[in-house]
Amino acid sequence: MSGREDLKPLLKEASIYQSQGLLDQAKEKLLEILQLIKKDQELSKDKEFIDEVNNKLKSVESDLTDVDEAPDTAELDDKVQDLISNLFSFSKNKDVAAIEGAVALAKFGQYEKALAQLQKLINEGTLPLMAAKNMLRCHLLLASPKEAVEQYKRWVSRTSFSKGELKTLRDFLANSLQKDGIKVNLPKVDESAPDKGKDSGRAEDILEISTVRVKFDQGPLKGQALDFDVVFQMGNTVSFIIKQKEKDLVNLLKPGSRLSNIQCYSPMSLFNASGVISERKKIETGAKRGHYSFDLTIDGQ
């Protein structure tokens, strides 16, 4: 090896990797250079060159530390938070979209804004139970189970929710805490007290389901799990389409067929369910003519 000149291209390579932000690759290259220097009788005595390479290595390692220690979330300004809220709410239902927007903020680490939006939705009576559950989830995501419990206690002492809704929230919080291995005595709802809260009108908020996964436990499709995109939902009845060429599947899902192993995917959760095929009809007009539309009524949860 004829010294520094031979190693210059490798040094240049390391520098370019560093400038590209490819810090692991830059570090690897610099360590390779140091190894080559060590093996060379002349270069191993070249303190100036060794220092130069070591300084570059320190610079790369410093950059690596900065990257590793960079926070996984960032405080964003109102404009960007509003953008997130709009861009990441997909539902055609305005109320569900409002919840999705708030949940999106939480997913991007904007918890304070998410909590404020969800509280606003509760105050407005927009899917209050769903909003409340997501507030509790936010607190749990922030590793603040204590704050989740305090929030629940505030709802109990105020008139935000009816007794029925409070019971739902209590069960939800208790289950979530249990999953995290946390034992807390949550205040029970006083059955004897008059119901001060105003019920939102629904015993349980309806989740918008985007996909159902049906697992077949018997018959010709035993062991298989198939996903169906929901094209329409009315309450707990979802509709999906199966192409006409899938004759076996079309024939299998007769009206009245009970499906006991279903997974329902909504923007905010995944849950197990069972249900009945309530309708099967051939589509006579439009782009999907010839295919089959199915209604699946999901058992009450």
Added chain:
Amino acid sequence: MAVFNVKDRIIECKLVYYGSGRGGKTTNLEYIHKAGKKYVSEDMVSINTKGDRTLFFDFLPIGLGKIRGCDVKVQLYTVPGQAKYSSTRKLVLKNVDGLVFVADSLEVRRKANMLSLKDLQQNLAEMNISIFKIPLVLQFNKRDLADEGLPIMSLELMNKELNSKLKAPYFGASAVKGDGVQQTLKKALELTLKHLQKELKWSQ
């Protein structure tokens, strides 16, 4: 999923730039923002770290004007490429209509490209989307680094390793210089709009 406002004849669709970290996704959008003044009426939004790594996403809305009587608006996004931001990538991919996969031509990023493509395939599959059916263009970026004497993979090798099954259109590029950026975007838009035309029966 594209939004088609029948009454106002507006189509809005979503194109996501995907790929491994530091591969040039953000640079692509920065170039489009700078060079495409005719189509870009709003600022690009970038949410990144101090080191200029994309933390959440980049967002750039562009308007293509009227096509077959419909006002076509496209939202361009990038995802964060670092492995640890997996959940953010899934969120940004939601309702995607078309994809540009930006691969890094540097030899040292060969494995990272493959892992990122696999990650994309898995995330799409979780959304019941087949990578073989969604409009997709591959970009083999950083071709200019060959002039700096850096070892880069040939287009043939990259095509073989990343695209032999997908058979998607692909372009060599240097996003930092702007080479190949517009061609990539144009092809991605063409495929996406054709796909949407079929799905939405738009021309009717």
